[in-house]
Amino acid sequence: MKIGVLALQGAFREHINMLRTLGAEAVEVRKAEELAELSGLIIPGGESTTITKLLYTFGLAKPVKDLARNGMPVWGTCAGMICLAKELSGDISGVKTLELMDITVRRNAFGRQVDSFEAMLKVKALEGGDFPAVFIRAPLVEKTGQWVEVLAKLPDGTMVAVRENNLLATSFHPELSADNRFHRYFVQMAKDYKP
Template structure:
């Protein structure tokens, strides 16, 4: 399967968080990977991964380095973006419990709640059903994770916990999840995203 992704150039937003772990998974699947910190680097990639980390710190760094508007423009233009944990928060239209002056990039029509499961010591792992992504359950690691409290127009729920809390959504080329697939050696969610990116690249070339 990795050979199918060798033509893809995937950016990982590299200001803070699980950058190295995502790069390892993406390269393991055969993709070319670029650390993205500047607009010119963003302009060279087919898609972007926004890693887990601390969303408020990531937001400050994105603005400090002049990346907020380029990222918003890329999302609005249809670039495939995959956000995990803090990445989901960054992509959301609304953070219901944002700290003072915290902003998001927006584009994903959801409301999210930060740290919905408590502190670091409340981290946990479950087997999560993700129909449409993979037929077998995915080991999902939740670390100070957000949840999706509301989904808006065009958003499809692709996974929820047994109690109904939404932890994975998709909207067009945007994929946002609450957990960390990069930390437990299971690459199926990344593989699903790369499959979507490959389709996007093919359709983009066909339209030129």
């Protein structure tokens, strides 16, 4: 089983390292042909305008959409969540998403870099207590479609982790925590995938 991490920009190395600590074969993805034989793909955090432009520029958008629509697990963290969203609210200039997940997302919802924070979250899909979530210029989910499961919310009710079938999205950066449970959860999704 091989899991790809989109390596165009952003926190891809941290995801690769976390996956490898779990024994998963993790590969950097920069070209469409590198998507072959993957059991899952992570779209990391970074700068959403840049990542979305590069997805289309390097011809990755269509094959990623096709694979996701055919059931391959795809996980978007922070900017990756923005990439997966069907709709964006607020300032969306320069961002063309993959329109895969039935969520409406607001970019930079918590403010600027200096407004970054950490929070302990109760996550429905994870055992072992609260999860340490790192939010850096994070988006939030404003609205979900009927088939989207909310996995975690902040204490004020803000949705920050969601799943829709084979699609997973988190507002925060699990790869920046020492806690590997979210990655373990995604590895299991990839193991369950039958192309």
